[in-house]
Amino acid sequence: SLPRWLRPAKRRSAEHGGDGRPRETNDNGSKGDDTAISKVKIDVEEPPETEKTPKATVKEGGHAVPTFSLNEDGAKEHEMMPPSSKPVAPSFPAANSAQHASNMPPPSQPASETTRPASNGLMPPPSKPFPNSIKPVSNGLMLPPAPPRTLGPPSSSAAGLRVPSSGPLPNRGPPQNSQQRATGGLSPNGLVATPNKRNKVLLSPGHSPMDWAALTRSNSATLSGVSTFQRVTPSKLKSMTGRKGKPAWSSWQGKVYNITPYLDFHPGGRDELMKGAGRDGTNLFMEAHPWVNWENMLGACLVGVLVPEDYGSSELEDMD
């Protein structure tokens, strides 16, 4: 394959003079492919003899020929080649369609490109041909970016690059996590089976989450049920069950909240929320909906902080 590359270059120089030997060179082998390629080149370089001629023109074209032959015959080899670089190919890849088809009208630009490669093609090292071959292949397999740069070819090449890049639009991962989504994800996992089922209750009118939010903003001072910040012992917490006229308190990460005002607003229902009354509700809460922000929602219901049993006065114990 390599020798072919070299050959085409030479031929190109000679051919550029304006001869129509292309046919001989075209013999390279892949007929079917040649036809396709030839078509492209033909459009670019010489409008003249259409299909049959194209083969000859291609080789003579020099630039086109080498690239073509490589593509067809040695496409595989070239595929493996590193994206080195130079531009001869640009015209080529453009012709290959992927880029051209999508972006630019081939005729005018390709011609310019072909001419360029020719100039380059005369002396240019083997590297050029590779890129070309690579490009066509690359259109399907590899990324096109490198070749266009080196060539610095016309807008068409650039366009081609742009297009492919845009084409493989980023695969976007899972949608952003929202509370709801999180719940959905959890349910499938099965770890939190119950919550997944969304055992929500029908909240009475005026008790929607929005209503709760409005309430906490307006009456924050009264929702805790206490006038001063409390030091709450475990026994005290235990006594605040929400029964016998007492409010329901529940602790979360060392903080004690009065959950009574929230009972009718709790989407999971009063009964569920009451499971945490008089005790630390962290585990229950986390099992049901770890994505819910307890502190934000019940900030207005903050009673105080938990303290060791012997921390306070005996009065607290008497409360039981």
Ligand code: HEM
């Ligand atoms: C302490 C024991 C608690 C239990 C056992 C419990 C249980 C539940 C259950 C079973 C649901 C319905 C299922 C679901 O929505 O996934 C639910 C929903 C909900 N709970 Fe609780 N809950 C508790 C405490 C709390 C607390 C303290 C808050 C507020 C800080 C709260 C806020 C919510 C919210 C906002 C929802 C709706 C969640 C959503 O729509 O994604 N819960 N809860």
